[in-house]
Amino acid sequence: MKRIIMNANTDEKRVALIEEGQVVEWMIDSPDTSPLVGNIYKGRVVNILPGMQAAFVDIGLQKNAYLPLNELLAWQWISQEDPDQKRRAKIQSFLTEGQEVFVQVTKEPTGSKGAKLTEVIELPGKYLVYLPKANYVAVSRRIEDEKRGELRKFANNERQLDEGVIIRTEAAKISPTYLQNDWSFLRRRWERIVEYSKQLRTPTKIHHGSSMIDRLIRQSFIDSETEVITDDRVVYHTLNDYLSYTDDLSPSQLSLYQGYDDIFSHYELKQVLQQTLLSRVELLNGGYIDIEKTEAMTVIDVNTGTFVGKDTHEETMRNMNIQAAKTIATEIRKRSIGGIVLIDFIDMKQERSQSDVLRALEHSFRDDPMRVKIQGFTKLGLVEMTRKKAYHEVSELLTEPCTTCQGSGRVLGKSSQMYELERLLYEFQGNDAEALIVEVPSFIADKWLENHAQKLTDIEAVISKTIYLIKRTNTEKGEVRFVGKKEHAKARWQRLLIEYNS
Secondary structure (H helix, E strand, O other): OOOEEEEEOOOOEHHHHHEOEEEEEEEEEEEOOOOOOOEEEEEEEEEEHHHHOOEEEEEOOOOOOOHHHHHHHHHHHHHHHHHHHHHHHHHHHOOOEEEEEEEEEEEOOOOOOOOOOOOOOOOEOEEEEEEOOOEEEEEOOOOOOOHHHHHHHHHHOOOOOOOOEEEEEHHOOHHHHHHHHHHHHHHHHHHHHHHHHHHOOOOOEEEEOOOOOHHHHOOOOOOOOOOEEEEHHHHHHHHHHHOOOOOOOHHHHHHEOOOOOOOOHHHHHHHHHHOOOOEEEEEOOOOEEEEEEEEOOOOEEEOOOOOOOOOOHHHHHHHHHHHHHHHHHHHHHHHHOOEEEEEEOOOOOOOOHHHHHHHHHHHHOOOOOEEEEEEEEEEOOOOOEEEOOOOHHHHHEEEEEEOOOOOOOEEEEEHHHHHHHHHHOOOOOOOOEEEEEEEEHHHHHHHHHHHHHHHHHHHHHHHEEEEEEEEEOOOOOEEEEEEEHHHHHHHHHOOOOOHHHE
């Protein structure tokens, strides 16, 4: 059975996909690097520009976002019914300054430009894309005409009020029941988004469009052969809700981890994740591969290390490269490496040996959900390949260039250090102590103390302990300095403050 371990108790969400006891893929969702595209906001129109046929909307970001006329729901509706009225339409006929709008980001902000928006909101599912107010049906052109007609008729019968839907290619292979379940789940999700928005002020984000749960569902990682374990109640209840609309997962396969240890530590994943950030990967036969990221591509070098072998030189190098090919495919997927990849295998003289290595490499990518193209050996003896880049690489999400070595190496990023410390503090939930003294670098202290120390207060509430914080400018990572009774912690904290400030 496959297993998904979800660590979601901090703002940095982490997922490990495990097959046959080995991690095959990491998913990292950090608020600092998470894309805006797909996010849904409750915004407010702040400016209407008739000359541009567009409006600027405050959605809570640094720059106001751009909403053009052709992305308004009302304009889309009249364009379906009256093409002439569509050409005469003016944006000021549909929007007024100060008006609240539900919008979705379709393009990231760049430079001086804000994000681009649409009112035609999309919620992607496994077999269809749900459009709450779009009022039309579309079916993938990759589906044969007869089947497309059946699916279009089915969708028109299922639609309620102004609902719209886009039927995905995968829908051609399933029964209508699965399609209905997907539709019902997305419809219920939209209803909950609307209800949730009523509790919030404007402007604000009301839905995270690229959440881990959505990605897991869309890419079919959650199925009847997968066990899912999460440490977050919100994620647990969301998946539990998904159970009522699908046969992909049974209640017995979903569980809420309630241990005091960090879930990644409990399942021995912490060290595996740390190893994923290393440039060198040791092979079982004594060889190793080096993975180096450049601005234009990823370069992988295969080395024999201590591997000797018992066959001829050609056979030894062939076997070494085949072993390396399997590991390379595993590491590329695990690290979420995309774009151009060059692999420098150990030199082989015979074309048959090269063909065997290429076949091993292609076979090792057979379960990769991303599109992979292996071009073969170049004249210089390098293997050239590409892999679709859909997400940030794991190293980009968790690390940053090292300032000490002028950027030639990478160290754990400041945000990741903060989340690591937060997870460490959560492990004190079952401890009998009343208080902690925590020494932190300036960037963590500043973050935790902003908004009237809201973050620090939240952590204290979770672990049921008082935290005495010491801000240090000459330290690079957080550290728990004392655990014990509150009166002892406070007295020691006061002495440390005097000592550090003297």
